[in-house]
Amino acid sequence: MDAVRSLLVQLGLDHLISRFEEHKINNLSVVKSLEISDIKELIQALGDRKKFISHVNSLNGTQNDVSMLQLFSF
Incomplete structure (x- = not known):
């Protein structure tokens, strides 16, 4: 999770850390595979x-x- 946490902090998205932890997105390979x-x-x-x-x-x-x-489709 440290790499994901660092990435989010670097991007100024540290407010999302708990959300990523909640969904068990805990390494960069998982981040890279997100759709x-x-x-x-x-x-x-x-x-x-x-x-x-x-x-x-x-x-x-x-x-x-x-x-x-794609960003706005539901």
């Missing part, structure tokens, strides 16, 4: 979500290919 639907459930605020997605995409070596439609 859009998972992220939408974890991170409600759009700005925080975009910041997180952008960073995870850079960890995965992909571009931010998440469209606004």
Whole structure:
């Protein structure tokens, strides 16, 4: 969990640490495997979500290919 905690603090998302702990997202391999639907459930605020997605995409070596439609779809 230390790596995930550090990541969230680095991104200014430390207010989400308890949420990630609650869902047992405790290492970076789990973070890298999160899907859009998972992220939408974890991170409600759009700005925080975009910041997180952008960073995870850079960890995965992909571009931010998440469209606004995907972010707002229900």
